[in-house]
Ligand SMILES: Nc1nc2c(ncn2[C@@H]2O[C@H](COP(=O)(O)OP(=O)(O)OP(=O)(O)O)[C@@H](O)[C@H]2O)c(=O)[nH]1
Ligand SMILES: [K+]
């Protein structure tokens with residue numbers, strides 16, 4: 001029988017790859033069900049009907065859920081060692097963020113990442129037919145829609161990158177800091193490349209094109225665990241969550257599961273939320289000059305996907321336009337009283353921004369004297385609408401800030 005506490009200790013002394021290998025072996029053993037010690041036998045009150053597979057094999061599901069919880073915690077420890085832990089950390093490249101947003105070019109070697117960067121920015125990143133031409137992060141600036149977008153050309157990554165192969169972990173760390181991941185794929189290469197890359201990003205806590213699970217967890221000082229399901233869950237039950245929470249030493253907390261389809265992986269993502277990053281991803285197939293029309297047709301219809309040929313200069317503008325849409329940046333034109341706004345110069349804020357964010361963007365102390373704002377545009381109910389700091393702005397709104405001392 002395997003004792004996970006021993007394994008945890010063992011992992012602390014092993015280099016990263018060995019530790020992950022040990023963990024993987026351990027996880028496989030767990031899947032086979034030989035380590036039954038970890039199925040706790042506490043009294044359990046079942047909550048409503050559950051999905052067939054889950055109901056049939058509850059013991060295995062509890063066991064696997066707990067193992068996944070432990071594994072997620074260990075992975076996070078291995079990926080982000082504490083202070084004084086020396087090398088092997090998740091540090092990215094030394095490129096400071098600049099502009100209104102950052103896009104990371106992630107992909108296998110020689111898919112055309114540097115070729116693309118050189119096409120859309122003034123930066124020239126070395127292009128060659130051999131793998132690992134790019135060895136570090138090369139930043140370029142794309143000016144679009146009145147915004148300055150930083151594009152980060154990165155070294156190619158290979159399978160096993162999340163475990164530290166090549167410069168994989170550094171690349172993934174850089175990707176984690178971006179607002180949008182542009183996954184550059186080679187249309188002439190086998191279709192599995194996309195799933196392989198996704199798995200590498202997933203392994204370090206990046207969640208692509210997903211939103212955080214609809215589960216609310218709040219730590220408390222006392223009162224034990226309170227687990228509530230808004231609707232009968234299909235893949236979870238109270239005992240499973242209880243076991244995982246206890247393992248995480250979250251003995252006092254409130255849990256509200258709002259989504260009946262939530263899985264144990266979702267639940268783990270929520271309790272590991274400090275190690276999860278939800279990032280939008282656009283899949284870009286390059287080199288479409290070298291595939292059949294039928295295959296091109298197929299690729300272009302995949303979700304969140306665009307196709308291009310850097311070599312023939314085809315589809316580049318579409319890719320840039322899609323990037324802009326995916327970033328969901330909002331352009332705000334500010335105006336002064338009785339003066340027309342300057343439509344040549346926009347203020348850029350993120351989607352979901354309010355008048356308060358607009359104030360902060362103008363000046364640090366702007367909202368100290370804020371009285372109200374007048375808004376013209378899509379977010380205004382009438383023209384102009386008088387609003388407070390909490391008003392959500394929309395793309396291309398015109399905003400006039402009225403300060404207390406001036407009114
Ligand atoms: N056929 C074809 N070849 C292309 C296209 N775009 C780039 N290439 C070629 O693909 C090769 C690799 O291009 P790079 O831009 O160096 O690729 P990369 O992804 O930056 O590669 P690494 O930095 O090594 O990871 C070069 O020989 C390019 O000329 C394209 O649209 N079609
Ligand atoms: K290359």
Ligand SMILES: [Mg+2]
Nearest residue numbers: 113114133134
């Ligand atoms: Mg390159």
